[in-house]
Amino acid sequence: MVIAETADVEVVGEAGTGAEAVRLAAELRPDVVVMDIRMPGMDGIEATRLVTADGGPTRVVVLTTFDEDEHVYAALHAGASGFLVKDMALDDILGAVRVVAAGDALIAPGVTRRLIGAFVGGRPSRSGTGGPGPGARGVTAAAAAVAAVAAERRLAAITGREREILTLVGRGLSNTEIAAELVLSIATVKTYMTRLLAKLDARDRVQLVILAYEAGLVSVSG
Template sequence: MIRVVLADDQPLVRAALEMVITETTDVEVVGEAGDGAEAVRLAAELRPDVVVMDIRMPGTDGIEATRRVTAAGGPTKVVVLTTFDEDEHVYAALRAGASGFLVKDMALDDILAAVRVVAAGEALIAPSVTRRLIGAFAAQQPTPTRASDRLGVITEREREILTLVGRGLSNPEIAAELVLSIATVKTYMTRLLAKLDARDRVQLVILAYEEGLVSVPG
């Protein structure tokens, strides 16, 4: 059973998510929070598998709450959920340790599926925010003139795959792009995570941006 805490200052949003979750047999809501501080407290007290975290909440916002939850070093993963016009915060949320970034106009079933993905140890970013993510990062950081030593441990093929990950491609899409089997792509992903000491796919995405492997949209 996947145990979830819902953190959103809008009771209607929490109620809608809980309604969908209660119809499942593998996910349950174990707590609800109306602000970030309460979300942090519940995460420490209940140790849920996933916190679904709104960004804009009174007092402690979702980004700071995410940072505190992930810094505690427990088993809890965070899925950040916000409205599309706030997705300029995606980089800060992922930097804070979120394992997923979703938007509220996604179907509730898709949000539920994302909770399952993150609980299983994977990471997920809504495709609709990938382009904005690149733009937001580019606005904050100077373009690297050369790759840092962090990429010296990977092969050219692994670098190519890391670039595609940074562009937001899924494993099947990477397989199609490079004419590889999905199993081979998964093997490369495992190697990249190990070599770059990355927690999950999201950290690989961030690394691809920081190393200048991703072209910023014009």
């Protein structure tokens, strides 16, 4: 209702299930899909993966009650370009839709740290303890080590300055904040971002954040 009443945004469809969301996205080709995580049948993560699989222009913003959803970090690899928490201010939700529609990814530093914390530390347990279950720690550590080696190999293709910018992206800084931090123009930062996306074969800013954490450029604690 809020989005529909906004002058510069048009609601072209509404789905009640993940499967319906995939069907409507293919049919209507919207700029942005606001995707819930928990839906009947196909969940929002699988729906996000299918919506973004063809590399088309449609981008997905995941809507979640993050504190309750143990699987939300999986949306990072499913191709989501942004994350909204259901208790966010309405203006922030609308702003996020606009940011993603413009081709950027929404990376709120606080949410990013928590998402990556789950990604790096392993899937939270269903018991709510927030860590891997018995016997899982060794598997998690091995998987993280393999991911780190793979990420570092990918980073071999970038320059020192690009690596510096990737580190700031991993910390959740916007292009404007990166420009101020490094005393560069915003246009220059945008050029570096374009190069990073191309060299690292990353779809968007979210994937750059994952890579920065996998490579150890940024720690979960910030």
